[in-house]
Amino acid sequence: MAGDKSAPLWERLERPSPAPRQTLSSQRIATTAVAIADGEGLEAITMRRLAAELGVAPMAPYRYVSGKDDLLELMVDHVYADLRLPRGLDWRESLRTLAVQTRELMLQHRWLAQLSPRAKLSLTPNRMTVAEQALVALDGLDLDADTMMSVFRTVDAYVHGALSYESAVSTVISEQSLSGGDELRDELAPLMMWHMRTGRYPTFQHYLRTATRKDDTSWQFDLGLDCLLDGIATRFGI
Amino acid sequence: MAGDKSAPLWERLERPSPAPRQTLSSQRIATTAVAIADGEGLEAITMRRLAAELGVAPMAPYRYVSGKDDLLELMVDHVYADLRLPRGLDWRESLRTLAVQTRELMLQHRWLAQLSPRAKLSLTPNRMTVAEQALVALDGLDLDADTMMSVFRTVDAYVHGALSYESAVSTVISEQSLSGGDELRDELAPLMMWHMRTGRYPTFQHYLRTATRKDDTSWQFDLGLDCLLDGIATRFGI
DNA sequence: CTCGAACCAGATACGTTGTACACAACGAAG
DNA sequence: CTTCGTTGTGTACAACGTATCTGGTTCGAG
Known part of the structure; x- marks a missing residue:
């Protein structure tokens, strides 16, 4: 973006000066990645998504982690710090x-x-x-x-x-x-009903009907x- | 490939006749997929790889499983049949x-x-x-x-x-x-040594030195x- | 104060993935 | 022979991880 040679000089001058260096750090990468995963699940963790969230080019985080595996390790260590x-x-x-x-x-x-x-x-x-x-x-x-x-x-x-x-x-x-849990069971009900109609799981069915602390x-x-x-x-x- | 209209007639005649129908089945898909995963791990399970192993076009298995999630369920059920x-x-x-x-x-x-x-x-x-x-x-x-x-x-x-x-x-x-396990520990030894040199894990270190049933x-x-x-x-x- | 090296982020590109969609070849039924 | 439902094919696309090249920034040595 900042290196877009096709933009007129004057537009380029209007732009905010390039971000100060050291925008990234392992810490910031870890907390950002953890926030994404906490909010949207592990499959939302994407090098591109992470970079976007950090406001940075897709390849930028690779300076700090050698790949996605490394990133995951960083995240794990980050959250385990809370165990005391x-x-x-x-x-x-x-x-x-x-x-x-x-x-x-x-x-x-x-x-x-x-x-x-x-x-x-x-x-x-x-x-x-x-x-x-x-x-x-x-x-x-x-x-x-x-x-x-x-x-x-x-x-x-x-x-x-x-x-x-x-x-x-x-x-x-x-x-x-x-x-x-109730809505989840509602969702699964048709499938569960199908299983129960086979009559193969009477004890399980008894559990379904009488359990109160599911x-x-x-x-x-x-x-x-x-x-x-x-x-x-x-x-x-x- | 078989439907390539631009190929000369003679070439088309040379080709093996189209595979007989019903080459696929949920069973065959399940056993093939399980074989791949057993041999090369879950990440080797790819719709394309599976199709290749079945000798079939990449999209063919989709007639039997609605997607990769379905395939995994099929595999799970397939192997759980062995529990008696x-x-x-x-x-x-x-x-x-x-x-x-x-x-x-x-x-x-x-x-x-x-x-x-x-x-x-x-x-x-x-x-x-x-x-x-x-x-x-x-x-x-x-x-x-x-x-x-x-x-x-x-x-x-x-x-x-x-x-x-x-x-x-x-x-x-x-x-x-x-x-x-021994070779795995050899692989991990440098990292483990590094941790141990910090002196923060004396009890763990004692375990490493004295355990005999690792x-x-x-x-x-x-x-x-x-x-x-x-x-x-x-x-x-x- | 200058200059060069070390560092950091950007841009581009490649191969692989899951899967949507339209089409073609077949078996059977009319 | 025609028609039709079933089954496999071909093509296509967006998103992914990441190798590699390039250019700008920082900082210490001279």
Whole structure:
């Protein structure tokens, strides 16, 4: 735009002077990208879209991230900075808090559940910190290193699995501009009816008719989490 | 190609006769797509690639699936047909078997862990069957409908979370043609060293030095699963 | 104060993707 | 033989990630 040689000199003089340098930074790229993904989902993340949002040419962000994969890693690290584990809790309270906070993080940034295998394994500073804190919470309980890590990863697996589902529901609801679980079920009703008419799923059908907490996702999450922590506590006598 | 009117008659006569009709079917499309995804990952699934593999024009499969989303659903249902839950087990053995079989399924089809939110929620016949069987296994234990579903989903969440990680590792290993966890760690070593040199992760570092079962993924999976089932059993007295 | 190198963003372009749409070849029915 | 519904083909387009080249800006060394 600023280098448009075909424009008359006088028009060019009218234009605002070129933006001061250093308009971009990893920070700004990360926050902008996260804002896009939070608002419109992971598929709205496009190098071109990001550049447009930054007010910059499509290729400009490539100075700061080597490609889209890099961008995703940057975003992940950026949001994980919000996880803060309070000190002075016992192992169970620590893991529980971590789980609940991770849930909140993943509900706020639903795209976290859709990362590529690469991005899932990315060793970013803020994720390392989370792992360290979890391991610290499990230290001094006479568990060997493998067991400590396994306990942490088990809780982490439950959280990620639960939120994979929870955030998928939430994503579909928002993609279709529905108001909640009820409207989603309305949307799915024809298909569900079709399945039920086959008569192959009587127990499922009974659930559909009698359940009353279908959308109480916090209750479901907490219930599962507490079962898991119970099991861990008794198995290792801690 | 076959309809190229500008070609000389003789050339047209040389061409192989048009393929017999009904070369395509949902079945053939599903198995072909699954084969591609199993061998080369989810990103290798392209409508054009699929068509090429089927020996057909790029738009041909659209007669059978309305788009890529549909194709993914078809693939999911196709592979879930392999889950067979033996009868006559108690609730715990049932859930355990289901979990282990789901793990095997997801290890065999690593792309299952990378599905879009839409595909994750897809209500396909074979997935309905799995849910039904799980609920049947939990029936008659004096649990209310919400709790039954919650227990099933808790176990399912753990399995999916564990395999989200496990299959991400496996996917990266195969993408980079590494031989296993050791080579993956070699690859990541420089980055890990960098983190460790910051001195911020002493407990993690201790784990890295002393752990001996880093790649014993079955042990980790079973351990977590048994903890979870223990917790469920004691909490509900079943 | 000048000059050159290092840095930063812009412009252009290529190959690949999902898919809309119009058309053509076939099998069967009249 | 004609007609028609079904099934696969051909062409086309907008949007994507990103390689590469170009030009303007900044800053430190002389």
